[in-house]
Amino acid sequence: MSDTGKSPGFSRRSFIKTVGVSATVSTLSTMAEATMARAERDEATKAQGPGPVKVSMIVNGKPADFVLEPSTTLAEALRFHLGLTGTKVICDRGSCGGCSVLVDGKLLNACMTLALDASGSTVTTVEGLAQSGKLDPVQESFLRHDALQCGYCTPGFIVATRALLNDVPKPTLAQIKRALGGNICRCGTYTNIFNAALEASGQPVIMDQKGA
Ligand code: FES
Ligand code: FES
Numbered sequence: 001m002s003d004t005g006k007s008p009g010f011s012r013r014s015f016i017k018t019v020g021v022s023a024t025v026s027t028l029s030t031m032a033e034a035t036m037a038r039a040e041r042d043e044a045t046k047a048q049g050p051g052p053v054k055v056s057m058i059v060n061g062k063p064a065d066f067v068l069e070p071s072t073t074l075a076e077a078l079r080f081h082l083g084l085t086g087t088k089v090i091c092d093r094g095s096c097g098g099c100s101v102l103v104d105g106k107l108l109n110a111c112m113t114l115a116l117d118a119s120g121s122t123v124t125t126v127e128g129l130a131q132s133g134k135l136d137p138v139q140e141s142f143l144r145h146d147a148l149q150c151g152y153c154t155p156g157f158i159v160a161t162r163a164l165l166n167d168v169p170k171p172t173l174a175q176i177k178r179a180l181g182g183n184i185c186r187c188g189t190y191t192n193i194f195n196a197a198l199e200a201s202g203q204p205v206i207m208d209q210k211g212a
Contacts, residue, residue: 001204005166049070050070054066054180057119060084068116072116074117075113078123086099098152099156100160102124103122105166106163107163107170109182125159126155126159142158142193145195153184161176161193163195164197170202194206
């Protein structure tokens with residue numbers, strides 16, 4: 001303590017000043033961090049459009065690059081830009097499953113998915129299920145069981161069945177019905193569709209199942 005009763009080199013004023021400086025430094029660094037975080041967030045969520053935007057994805061094992069209006073749905077991109085018309089647009093509002101595709105292995109309605117949101121993803125349409133000219137077992141089974149009438153809903157049912165069997169190789173009839181619940185067949189070929197799904201999974205068909 002000095003004669004003046006003040007601590008040499010350190011006073012309340014200097015203490016306040018020091019606090020002020022360190023508070024200022026800390027405020028500046030917080031602001032810098034916030035600015036950086038904001039810049040990163042803006043980059044990640046950068047608004048695209050309203051003009052055409054570049055969209056790239058892998059479709060049926062091949063790279064596909066588009067320049068699209070941001071409002072273009074995945075169904076439109078597949079059908080109109082790649083000519084993959086197996087993806088049917090029937091209700092265009094997510095209630096019939098006609099446009100079912102696999103996006104990164106997950107079953108999605110392509111009419112309700114923006115192509116932009118599928119950018120960077122791997123997309124499989126009904127055309128991509130056959131390998132080296134050989135139909136997928138689900139496709140074979142739908143043919144064998146005549147699981148169609150007009151055929152308009154069929155690609156969606158086939159893709160949805162494939163998605164189910166990828167997750168559950170031997171589903172019960174109840175699981176099949178639940179998994180295909182988002183697909184509508186206006187021709188009412190449900191029994192044959194369920195039989196096709198059962199047979200594709202190596203199980204007895206409905207007529208062999210008691211109480212089915
Ligand atoms: S056309 Fe997409 S769900 Fe009906
Ligand atoms: S076969 Fe016609 S809608 Fe299903």
